Amino acid sequence: xxxxxxxxxxxxxxxxxxxxxxxxxxxxxxxxxxxxxxxxxxxxxxxxxxxxxxxxxxxxxxxxxxxxxxxxxxxxxxxxxxxxxxxxxxxxxxxxxxxxxxxxxxxxxxxxxxxxxxxxxxxxxxxxxxxxxxxxxxxxxxxxxxxxxxxxxxxxxxxxxxxxxxxxxxxxxxxxxxxxxxxxxxxxxxxxxxxxxxxxxxxxxxxxxxxxxxxxxxxxxxxxxxxx
Numbered sequence: 001x002x003x004x005x006x007x008x009x010x011x012x013x014x015x016x017x018x019x020x021x022x023x024x025x026x027x028x029x030x031x032x033x034x035x036x037x038x039x040x041x042x043x044x045x046x047x048x049x050x051x052x053x054x055x056x057x058x059x060x061x062x063x064x065x066x067x068x069x070x071x072x073x074x075x076x077x078x079x080x081x082x083x084x085x086x087x088x089x090x091x092x093x094x095x096x097x098x099x100x101x102x103x104x105x106x107x108x109x110x111x112x113x114x115x116x117x118x119x120x121x122x123x124x125x126x127x128x129x130x131x132x133x134x135x136x137x138x139x140x141x142x143x144x145x146x147x148x149x150x151x152x153x154x155x156x157x158x159x160x161x162x163x164x165x166x167x168x169x170x171x172x173x174x175x176x177x178x179x180x181x182x183x184x185x186x187x188x189x190x191x192x193x194x195x196x197x198x199x200x201x202x203x204x205x206x207x208x209x210x211x212x213x214x215x216x217x218x219x220x221x222x223x224x225x226x227x228x
Contacts, residue, residue, distance in 0.1 A: 009039070019052050036069065053086065070103065087120070098133070105137075113150060115168075131184065135170035145177040145192075149184045149200065169200065191226075 006023040011031035019035025027044040036052035042059040053069030059076040070086030078095040087103035094111045104120035107127075115133030124142040129135060130150040149168045169184040180192040184200035191207040201218040209227040214220055 006040070009033075019050070025056075042073075129170070131168040131170065133168055135172075137170075137172050139174045140172055140176070142177045144179045145175060146181045147183060147185055148181075148198070 006021050009017055009022045009025045011017055011027040012029055014030040016032045016034060019033050019037045022037070022039040024041040025037065025039045025043065027048050028046060030047045031044065031049075033050045033052070036054075037050050038055045040057045042054065042056040042061075044060075044065060045062045047064045048061065049066045049068070051068050054067050054071045055073070057074045059073045061076075061078045061080065061082060063080045065078065065080065065082045067084045067086070070088070071084045072089045073093070074090070075092045076090050076094065078099070079097060081098045082095065083100040085102045087105070088101045089106045090108070092109045093107045095114065097114045099112060099114070099116040101116075101118045101120070105118055105122045105124070107122070108125040110122070110124045110127045112128070113130040113132065115131065116135050116137070118137040120137070121139040121141065122137050124140075124145070126144040127140065127142050127146065129147045131147065132150050135147070147170050169186060170182070171186045173187065174189045174191070175182070175185075175187055176191045178193045180190060180194070181196040181198065182190070182201055183198035186202045188204045189207070190197070190203050190205070193209045194211045195206060195208045195213070197203060197206060197212070197214040197218045197220060199215045199217050201215070203219070204221040205224065206212060206220050206222070207224045207226045209225070212223060
C-alpha cells in the first residue's frame with residue numbers, strides 16, 4: 001500500500017464514516033465504519049465498530065471494539081473487549097481483557113491476559129495465556145503453548161469489568177504442539193513433544209514423544225508415549 005496516496009480517517013466524538021482505503025485511522029469516542037476497511041495504522045479509543053472486514057498493518061484498540069467480518073493485521077495490541085465475528089489473522093497479537101472470535105485464529109505470536117472464546121481453532125506459533133476467566137476453543141495447535149491461571153492482583157480487578165465471571169479455566173477438545181505447559185485445562189486430547197500437565201487439569205488422553213510431567217493433583221485418563 002502506498003500510504004502517501006491514501007487519505008487519513010479521523011473520528012472524534014460520536015460519528016460514522018464510510019469504509020475504504022486509508023492511510024491512518026484514528027477514532028476517539030463512539031465511532032462506526034460502514035463497510036470494509038483497509039489501512040496502515042488503526043488506532044481506536046472508546047466504542048468502535050467496523051461493519052465489514054478490517055485489514056491493517058498495525059492496530060491499537062482501547063475499550064470495546066467489534067469487527068462484523070474478518071480481521072487481518074500485522075501487529076495488534078488490545079486493552080478491553082474485542083469481538084471479531086469472522087476469522088482473525090495476525091503476526092503479533094497482544095490482548096488484556098476479553099477476546100471473542102467466531103471463526104479461526106491464525107496468529108504467529110499470541111499473548112493474552114484475561115479470557116477468550118474462539119468458535120474455531122487457534123493456530124499459533126507461540127501462545128502465552130494468563131487466564132482471569134474462561135478460555136474456550138475447539139482446537140489449539142502451535143509450537144509453544146502455555147496456559148496458566150493468573151493470581152489475583154490489581155490487574156485482575158481492572159479486568160473484572162471486561163471478563164465474564166466464570167472459573168478461570170480452559171476448555172478445548174484437542175491441544176497439539178511441540179512444547180506444551182498447561183494449568184486448569186479440560187481437554188479430550190493433549191499431544192506434544194514435551195508436555196507438562198499442571199494443577200487443575202483434567203485430560204482424557206495425553207500423548208507425548210520425549211517427556212511428560214504431571215502435577216499430583218492433575219487428572220489424566222490415559223498416557224501414551226508416541227513416536228520413535
